[in-house]
Amino acid sequence: MRIKDKKRFVIACSGLVILLILIIVVVIIGFGHKNNTNGSADNQKNLPSSAAQTPTSNKSESATNSPSKSTETTxxxxxxxxxxxxxxxxxxxxxxxxxxxxxxxxxxxxxxxxxxxxxxxxxxxxxxxxxxxxxxxxxxxxxxxxxxxxxxxxxxxxxxxxxxxxxxxxxxxxxxxxxxxxxxxxxxxxxxxxxxxxxxxxxxxxxxxxxxxxxxxxxxxxxxxxxxxxxxxxxxxxxxxxxxxxxxxxxxxxxxxxxxxx
Ligand SMILES: [Zn+2]
The missing domain is CATH 3.30.1380.10 (Muramoyl-pentapeptide Carboxypeptidase; domain 2)
Structure with missing residues (x-):
């Protein structure tokens, strides 16, 4: 190999390595993003349960309201x-x-x-x-x-x-x-x-x-x-x-x- 070819080969290799690193980075980010999506999916899973809690808090609100209602009746x-x-x-x-x-x-x-x-x-x-x-x-x-x-x-x-x-x-x-x-x-x-x-x-x-x-x-x-x-x-x-x-x-x-x- 001539020196020029050697240089080209090194540049090509470095380019490949950089490309590989870039691909790995993209894959990792993508995976992380996926995980995040999973996280927010969990959050969404939590949402219904917190939404399920909302009626409870509504209940407690209406329970707090009931004394004033009973005040009216009293x-x-x-x-x-x-x-x-x-x-x-x-x-x-x-x-x-x-x-x-x-x-x-x-x-x-x-x-x-x-x-x-x-x-x-x-x-x-x-x-x-x-x-x-x-x-x-x-x-x-x-x-x-x-x-x-x-x-x-x-x-x-x-x-x-x-x-x-x-x-x-x-x-x-x-x-x-x-x-x-x-x-x-x-x-x-x-x-x-x-x-x-x-x-x-x-x-x-x-x-x-x-x-x-x-x-x-x-x-x-x-x-x-x-x-x-x-x-x-x-x-x-x-x-x-x-x-x-x-x-x-x-x-x-x-x-x-x-x-x-x-
Ligand atoms: Zn008395």
Missing amino acids: MDITTTDSLTMLVNKNHPIPESYVPADLITVDLPSTRDTQLRTVAAAGLTKLFDAASEAGLELYCCSGYRSYETQSELYDWNVSTYGVEGADLVSAQPGKSEHQLGLAMDVTSASVDFDLLESFGTTAEGQFIKDNAYKYGFIVRYPQGKTDITGYAYEPWHLRYLGVDVATDIYNSGKTMEEYFGTN
Whole structure:
């Protein structure tokens, strides 16, 4: 081979090598791209599963929406199971009504007391908050059946006469206690009794200022007897749910005034 031919041969070889390298590079890139495509195919495979998760997150969204829906339904003041059912001397409840979800409250009590589940949960939080403030509350009277209310009213009539009884005790079928959404609370400072002076105790003040945060209102405030029909009862808590209780608390109104009825 002549030197010129040798040079040509070397150039040709180098050209071939470069071409080979180029082909290898192209193949590698192509393979890598294929892999990437596979990767995104996996991602696409993941997509349906994440898309499958979307209904779940929609579900959880609709679950988050349902409390607001139930808030709407709880503004119902005429259905016995509604948390905002209005019960007073003009709005009785059927003799046969018994809440389906009554539970015995797991809180300090002076006797056996029951509430609807949601109200019991709210009361537990209220008692916990009181406890953190160094105060000890006691349940005194929660759910009362129509029959129990009947006996209680009869006792009050025999003790105070009809007029006196009607001021401090509901006639059967006209007590919030039959809803399972009312609890009378007391403390050692009033000797575990239900007294007006409870309103001036640290426990009574705490309830007045904080009950709404846990869904309760002091249902029969001072100076509102002509509207509520009952004497001041600083111990009687009514559960309405946090939103409505907070709204009523901020309005300074009674339940009757808030709902525009009597
Ligand atoms: Zn009561």
